[in-house]
Amino acid sequence: MNAYTKKEMMVISAARMITDRDIVFCGTGISMLAAVAAKHIYAPKSTIFFETGAIDSALEHLPLAVSDSRVMTGSAAFCSLVEAFSFMQNKKTSARIVGIIGAAQIDPYGNLNSTMIGDYGDVKQRFPGSGGACDLASFVNTILAFMKLEKRKFVEQLDYLTSPGWRPMGKSRETCGLRPQGPKAVITDMGIMKFDKTTHRMYLDQY
Structure with a gap:
């Protein structure tokens, strides 16, 4: 019997991809766990940046969500949502930002759907939407995506x-007016996917 769960394995796999001086932009859930694990184990000089505006918090306790007041404890700065998202569009800071996001669907080129399932005129299921994911995917240099390896999630x-x-x-x-760098890796519960340097199509890198 393994001494760890698949979700814990995903968290550590993402944490290992974070290095010192990275600015880790994370939201609620597994992305927050990965950022905190990186800070405490692999990249103590990384900076965790919550989408609600807290920068480099002390994180003595794991917050329940980005809106948890504990994200502000000991933070180096606390800015507005507009200021937080402007860091992604700044060429100097965006080059150092690692964005960790998830979605309901992903295609072979790392495009993500976190909005709905079904036809737009006949929606079967709705999800919360982008949050900050679209901004991250559009402007920062390093994107890590968390996805459970299921046929319904990995679609053409x-x-x-x-x-x-x-x-x-x-x-x-x-052509779409975006920064040239696409997602770096897709971390699943069964392995890690990366993208071919020429075709940019996803392939299995580790399992």
Whole structure:
């Protein structure tokens, strides 16, 4: 019997991809766990940046969500939501930001759907939507995506494009006016996917 769960394995796999001086932009849930694990184990000089505006918090206790008041404890700065998202568009800071996001669907080029399942005119299931994921996927250099390895999640064509990957709508990122760098890796409960440097199509890297 393994001494760890699949979710814990995903958290540590993501944490290992974070290095010192990275600015880790994370939301609620497993992405927060990965950021905190990296800070405490692999990258003590990394900076955790919560989408609600807390920068480099002490994190003596794991917050329940990004809106938890504990994200402000001992923080180096606390800014507004507008200021927080402007860091992603700043060329100097965006190059150091690692964004950790998830979604309901992903296609072979790392495009993500976190909006809905079904046809837009006949929605079967709705989800919270982008949050900050689209901004991260559009502007920062390093994106890590968490996905459970299921056939319904890994699809050839998304029901809805929420966050751009390497080839949004079949076009290059530059054509769409985005930063050239697409997602770095997709971390699943069965292995880690990366993207071919030429075709930008997803492949199995580790399992």
